[in-house]
Amino acid sequence: MDHGSRFFYALEKTRGAKKHVTCLLAEDGTPLTEPVEMCRRARAFYASLFSPDPTDPGTCRVLWEELPAVSASDRDRLELPLTLAEFSEALRRMPTNKSPGMDMLTVEFYCVFWEVLGPDLVTVWAESRRVLPLSCR
Structure with a gap:
């Protein structure tokens, strides 16, 4: 019984190691391997990804004018x-x-x-x- 548990524990440990991020690329393409640097890069990436894009009010007005009204x-x-x-x-x-x-x-x-x-x-x-x-x- 103990042999099977050891086998599955080792298998899970191997799979778990593959799930960790070990490297991220900076904006200029250089690899980042330090956890603090990777965390900072990930924060910056997602802050940029989910920040609102600036919109042109004139373009919005043109779009809204063409929409049908209820x-x-x-x-x-x-x-x-x-x-x-x-x-x-x-x-x-x-x-x-x-x-x-x-x-x-x-x-x-x-x-x-x-x-x-x-x-x-x-x-x-x-x-x-x-x-x-x-x-x-």
């Missing part, structure tokens, strides 16, 4: 809460043998249990609209 009546209608009927229609139109969400439950599952789950799911969705960040909606 009428006030359509906007009001679109902002109404979704109904159970709309959810039911969306479920009916979904392709079968698919899992529409991260729960990995298939469309067929929701169809079979819709009368039980539907009203609660509509309530959960309506409540979550107010508390979830835009990226999760």
